[in-house]
Amino acid sequence: MLRPKYFTPKEVSLHNKPDDLWVSYLGKVYDLTPLMKEFQGDVLLKPIIECAGKDISHWFDPKTKDILTHIDPQSGCLKYYTPRGRFVHVPPPCPRTDWSNDFGRPWWKDMQYEVGVLSVKTRWVRIINTLTSQEQGLEVCSEETLNEILQRYLRYNSHATSYTWKYNSVKLDMSKTLEENGIPDEGGDFYRGGMDRDLFSESICLYFNDDLTEL
Structure with a gap:
C-alpha cells in the first residue's frame, strides 16, 4: 500500500490562485484547480477563492465530514452553514428550478481532488x-x-x-x-x-x- 504524500501548511499556502488552488481540511490536502476550471466565472466560487491556500476545517463537522449545518431562523429547516456565502454544490436556501442537483458527489466528498495529507507538525x-x-x-x-x-x-x-x-x-x-x-x-x-x-x-x-x- 502506497504511503500518502505529506505537505506542510506553507506548501499548501503557495497554491493560492484560481488557476492553481489548493485547500486543506480535516487533515487532508485538496487540489481544487479542476473545480475552478469547471465553474469558471461562477459567483459561487468566491468563498472558495477567498480561502485559497488555507485550511478550511472550520467549514466542516469532523464527525460527519460534511459542511456544518444550522437551523434556518426563517424556515425552521436544517441548512448548510456558510457564513462566507453559498458556494459550489451547496443548495440554495429555497427550492429553485434553475439549480441542478445531479452533479453526483459534492466537491468536499469527492476524492478525485485529494492530493495528500496535511502534516500535524x-x-x-x-x-x-x-x-x-x-x-x-x-x-x-x-x-x-x-x-x-x-x-x-x-x-x-x-x-x-x-x-x-x-x-x-x-x-x-x-x-x-x-x-x-x-x-x-x-x-x-x-x-x-x-x-x-x-x-x-x-x-x-x-x-x-x-x-x-x-x-
Missing part, C-alpha cells in the same frame, strides 16, 4: 554536505521518512542518493522518520528560549559514498 532540520560544506535548512513533515526528506533535498543536491546520511556519526535508517531515528524535535524549546532555529536545529551530515575517508 512540521520541523526544521539542517542538512550538511560534508564533501562541499554546503548547508541547507529544510522544513519537513514530522511524519516523513528520511527517504521522503531526501526527495525534498534533491532540489538542492541532485546526487543526494549517492550519500550516506548520518546523525551524530550514526548511519540513519532511511525508511524511518526523524523521531524513529532518535533525532529529537527541539523546536518548541528554541521558541521558548528565543533561540535562532536556523543556528540550533538538528544537523544531518551527508557523506559521499565514494569518499575514501569514510571507509
Whole structure:
C-alpha cells in the first residue's frame, strides 16, 4: 500500500490562485484547480477563492465530514452553514428550478481532488554536505521518512542518493522518520528560549559514498 504524500501548511499556502488552488481540511490536502476550471466565472466560487491556500476545517463537522449545518431562523429547516456565502454544490436556501442537483458527489466528498495529507507538525532540520560544506535548512513533515526528506533535498543536491546520511556519526535508517531515528524535535524549546532555529536545529551530515575517508 502506497504511503500518502505529506505537505506542510506553507506548501499548501503557495497554491493560492484560481488557476492553481489548493485547500486543506480535516487533515487532508485538496487540489481544487479542476473545480475552478469547471465553474469558471461562477459567483459561487468566491468563498472558495477567498480561502485559497488555507485550511478550511472550520467549514466542516469532523464527525460527519460534511459542511456544518444550522437551523434556518426563517424556515425552521436544517441548512448548510456558510457564513462566507453559498458556494459550489451547496443548495440554495429555497427550492429553485434553475439549480441542478445531479452533479453526483459534492466537491468536499469527492476524492478525485485529494492530493495528500496535511502534516500535524512540521520541523526544521539542517542538512550538511560534508564533501562541499554546503548547508541547507529544510522544513519537513514530522511524519516523513528520511527517504521522503531526501526527495525534498534533491532540489538542492541532485546526487543526494549517492550519500550516506548520518546523525551524530550514526548511519540513519532511511525508511524511518526523524523521531524513529532518535533525532529529537527541539523546536518548541528554541521558541521558548528565543533561540535562532536556523543556528540550533538538528544537523544531518551527508557523506559521499565514494569518499575514501569514510571507509
